Amino acid sequence: MKILIGKLGAETNDFATEICNMKRYAPLGICQGDRLIPTYRGTADYLGGMIKAGEEEGVEMFPSIGILCAVPTLEKECLEEAVEMLLSYIKPLKDELDGICLGMHGAGAARGIPDMEAYTLKRVREVVGPDMPIMSSLDLHGNISEEMVSLSDGLFGVKNYPHIDEYDAGYLAMKTLIRTIRGEVKPRLAVRRLPLLVMPAIGCTFKSPMMDIRDHVAAYAKENGLIDATFFHGFSYTNVPYAGSSLVVVSEKDAQKHADTLAKWVWERRAALVPECLTCAEALDRAEAELAKPGDGYVVINETSDNPGGGTPGDGTHLLREFLKRNEPGMLFGSIVDPEFAFKAHAAGVGGTVSGLLGGKSDNLHGEPIEIKDAVVLALSNGEATYVSPMHRGLRMHLGKTARVRVGNVEIVVNEVKGIQGMDDRPYLVTGADINEYRIVGLKSSIHFRAWFDSHAKAIVTADPPGIHTSNIAQLPFTDITRPAYPLDPDTKFEI
Numbered sequence: 001m002k003i004l005i006g007k008l009g010a011e012t013n014d015f016a017t018e019i020c021n022m023k024r025y026a027p028l029g030i031c032q033g034d035r036l037i038p039t040y041r042g043t044a045d046y047l048g049g050m051i052k053a054g055e056e057e058g059v060e061m062f063p064s065i066g067i068l069c070a071v072p073t074l075e076k077e078c079l080e081e082a083v084e085m086l087l088s089y090i091k092p093l094k095d096e097l098d099g100i101c102l103g104m105h106g107a108g109a110a111r112g113i114p115d116m117e118a119y120t121l122k123r124v125r126e127v128v129g130p131d132m133p134i135m136s137s138l139d140l141h142g143n144i145s146e147e148m149v150s151l152s153d154g155l156f157g158v159k160n161y162p163h164i165d166e167y168d169a170g171y172l173a174m175k176t177l178i179r180t181i182r183g184e185v186k187p188r189l190a191v192r193r194l195p196l197l198v199m200p201a202i203g204c205t206f207k208s209p210m211m212d213i214r215d216h217v218a219a220y221a222k223e224n225g226l227i228d229a230t231f232f233h234g235f236s237y238t239n240v241p242y243a244g245s246s247l248v249v250v251s252e253k254d255a256q257k258h259a260d261t262l263a264k265w266v267w268e269r270r271a272a273l274v275p276e277c278l279t280c281a282e283a284l285d286r287a288e289a290e291l292a293k294p295g296d297g298y299v300v301i302n303e304t305s306d307n308p309g310g311g312t313p314g315d316g317t318h319l320l321r322e323f324l325k326r327n328e329p330g331m332l333f334g335s336i337v338d339p340e341f342a343f344k345a346h347a348a349g350v351g352g353t354v355s356g357l358l359g360g361k362s363d364n365l366h367g368e369p370i371e372i373k374d375a376v377v378l379a380l381s382n383g384e385a386t387y388v389s390p391m392h393r394g395l396r397m398h399l400g401k402t403a404r405v406r407v408g409n410v411e412i413v414v415n416e417v418k419g420i421q422g423m424d425d426r427p428y429l430v431t432g433a434d435i436n437e438y439r440i441v442g443l444k445s446s447i448h449f450r451a452w453f454d455s456h457a458k459a460i461v462t463a464d465p466p467g468i469h470t471s472n473i474a475q476l477p478f479t480d481i482t483r484p485a486y487p488l489d490p491d492t493k494f495e496i
Contacts, residue, residue, distance in 0.1 A: 001057075001098050001181060003174070005050050006036070006064035008086050008120055009105030011141060013311025014239035015468040015476055016072030017363045019111065025078055026067050027417060028398060030085060036063035043394040046103035046137040049170030057178050064089035068103060069419055070311045074110035083123050090127050098181045099133040100124065101174045106142015106157075107235035107243075114240040114480075117142075121151035135177040137169035141200070141235040144246045149191045153180065154250050157230030159214050161203045162451035164390040176227060176250070187227055190255035192263040193246040195485045195492050198233040199471040200446040201304045201462055202275035206454060209272040217247075217262055224258060226251045231266055236473060236481070237310060243481045260496050267494045274487050275471045276462075280322035283463035287440050290459035297458030298330075298438050302422070304446040305467025306366050309421035312444075313337065316366030317359040318465035319442055320412065324370065327408045330439030334413025335399060335420070335427045342414045345377045345403035352377050354405060358414065366467050375405040375412070379431040383415055389424040389452035397426050404431035411438075421445040424452035 010025070018024070031039050040047035047066055054061045065086050090100070108116025117136075124134065135154035138144075140161050149155065156173040158165050179185045205214045213231055221229040228250040236243050247266065249259040278286065280303075287299040306316030314337040323333050336359050344354045353376055357369035383399025400416025413431055420427070422443030425435050435441050441457070443449055446469065453460060464471050473488060484492040 001178065002060045002062065002096055003054065003177065004062040004064055004090060004093060004097055004100045005047065005054070006086055006089070007047055007066040007068050007103035008082055009068040009103065010074060010108040010116060011070040011105050011139065011235055011311060012073050012107060012109045013070070013237040013468055014073050014109060015237055016311050016313065018072045020071040020074045020078060022078045022081060024418065025069065025071055025074065030065050030067045030082065032065040032085065033063060036066050037061065040066060044167045044390060044392060045395065046166045046170035049167040050101050050103070050174040053171045053174035053178070059178060062089065062093055062097070068105055070309045071419060072311050074108070076111045076113060079110040079113060079116060079119070083120055087123060087127060090124060094128050097128065097132065099177050100128065101177050102134070102136045103170055104136045104138055106138040106144060106232065107238045109238050109240060115145050115147060118145055118147040118151060121148065125151060133177055133180050135173045137166070137173045139163065140233055142232050143234050143238055143240060143243045144191050144193065144232055144248055145242045146191065149189055152189060154187050154189060155248050156228050156250065157232055157248060159218065159230060160205045161210065161233065162391050162448040164451050172228060185227065186252055187250050188252065188255040189250055190259045191246050191248050192259040192496070193242060194244060194263055194267055195482065195494055196245045196267065196270055197236040197473060197485050197488060198245050198273055199236065199275050199473065200307070200310060200469065201464065201471045202273055203233050204447045204450060206450060209269060213266060213269065216265065220262060226258060229258065229262060231262070237468060239478060239480045241480055241482050244485060264496065270486050277464040277471050278462060280319045280463045280465050283461045284322055284326055286461045290461065291439060295458055298435060298441050300453050300457045300460045301440060301442050301463050302446065302449060302460065303442065303444045303463050303465070305464050305470040306444050307421055307446045307469045308419050308444055309448055310446060310469040312467060312469050313362030313366060314418055314444055315359040315362050316467055317370050318367040319463050320359065321367060321370055323410050323442055324407060327410060329409045331410045332428065332433060332435065332438040333410060333442035335402065335415040336412065337418050338414050339416045342401045342403050342416045345405055345414065346380055346401050348377050350377050350380055372407060375407045377403060377405050378411065379404045381430040383417065383430055385426040385430050387423055387426060391423050391448050391451045399427060399430070402430055404433055422449045
């Protein structure tokens with residue numbers, strides 16, 4: 001049995017001011033060919049699961065490419081280049097392959113191509129034809145279109161946020177593909193989209209309400225003998241008609257009936273899916289209250305509205321400005337993206353000082369630049385480390401030139417490379433900072449950081465200032481999403 005494996009996807013934020021070219025999409029290049037399997041074998045990635053399943057079943061695997069990240073809207077040429085790279089591995093093998101297993105996202109978009117996944121699958125189908133089985137793993141934030149479903153034989157979403165089960169989704173996709181090729185199963189695929197926008201800040205499956213929904217869907221799937229069922233939260237910041245949540249079922253029979261039943265159950269609980277939104281000042285006040293409670297440890301404040309894992313610039317200054325205003329001992333913030341400031345710090349050297357504007361250079365929404373005078377350079381790094389979080393365990397982190405500087409009582413980690421959200425303590429540790437020595441730690445992420453920090457921090461508080469990843473979605477300039485949609489339109493109806 002011969003199966004081609006690969007990963008091609010993006011979570012695109014259409015409200016970003018920049019357009020993503022190939023340098024932004026893949027700053028270190030795209031992993032491909034013979035590098036793919038050694039790079040991903042044994043990791044927590046989708047491809048790690050696919051490789052494990054393939055090796056267990058004795059499948060001959062043909063590696064292609066591996067790229068998936070959160071970015072602004074892609075240039076059309078960028079997407080076409082990536083797809084052509086994938087096709088360059090498929091075309092010579094099209095008459096030999098028994099199937100294709102891909103890791104995709106579900107919320108990708110390029111200029112003029114609003115559905116990256118459907119576009120990719122369509123281009124692949126043009127090469128291999130309509131009959132070759134193609135199955136894919138997907139991110140929980142996928143916006144699932146009917147066209148994507150029609151071009152697929154199986155779509156397997158992660159079930160947790162943080163996405164600690166990417167490996168499992170890839171493993172199940174590959175196992176089901178193998179069983180399908182052998183004739184052991186004949187899966188059918190169905191989707192039921194909901195007029196429901198779920199904000200990432202409420203999406204954590206470690207606690208209610210999302211934990212309850214995840215568990216109900218899993219129990220229903222087991223009870224009814226489904227191959228798989230996923231409640232996709234969707235990604236509302238991709239400004240397309242099918243943005244939003246959905247139920248996807250993979251089953252040998254009655255797939256649509258099961259998707260409809262689960263969708264109705266979720267819809268009845270929509271009121272619980274609207275998150276709390278705290279200003280930066282409110283978040284700092286709550287953090288101090290948490291510190292005053294019995295017990296040791298630091299409090300994390302996550303800036304959800306400037307989450308690089310959701311395509312934001314990562315150089316927002318709202319939360320950092322409040323840190324500097326409070327100027328209390330034991331405050332650590334990082335990392336904030338600013339190549340210019342990071343380069344200055346490296347030029348000054350450890351023990352030197354650096355001045356200039358920090359952050360706020362991508363747009364005006366995420367805060368104005370902060371004028372920094374004579375910040376002391378405490379440490380410098382190349383920003384290279386290996387993730388220890390369950391999210392990206394075993395994969396490399398690349399922040400580029402990184403510096404830790406001190407302004408008053410506040411220490412700030414500044415880095416060069418965009419698109420890296422806080423996952424674990426590695427961004428601090430590469431500069432020699434032990435977060436256990438601080439009181440309040442600020443970072444840019446919505447939920448993924450919880451995979452590591454939930455078991456390490458004393459408490460976590462979410463700040464939601466203005467930004468393109470905010471839960472205050474009424475302030476975003478939606479043009480193409482389907483309306484009405486809850487909670488933007490409170491009286492939205494859902495009927496099947």
